[in-house]
Amino acid sequence: MNDWKCKKCGYELKAQKPPEECPSCKKKCEFMDISCYTPDCAATGKDTRIK
Numbered sequence: 500m501n502d503w504k505c506k507k508c509g510y511e512l513k514a515q516k517p518p519e520e521c522p523s524c525k526k527k528c529e530f531m532d533i534s535c536y537t538p539d540c541a542a543t544g545k546d547t548r549i550k
């Protein structure tokens with residue numbers, strides 16, 4: 500599972516792949532992979548440095 504964040508509204512969700520349509524915007528938004536891959540953000544599971 501990865502963490503995804505909508506570039507437009509900041510909506511976050513966990514999924515294998517980002518959705519075609521953002522549940523919040525109801526549009527085909529671009530999703531960023533904000534999954535944590537380093538130990539420093541293991542507590543949250545999300546990389547908050549990615550904006």
Ligand SMILES: [Zn+2]
Nearest residue numbers: 505508521524
């Ligand atoms: Zn959105």
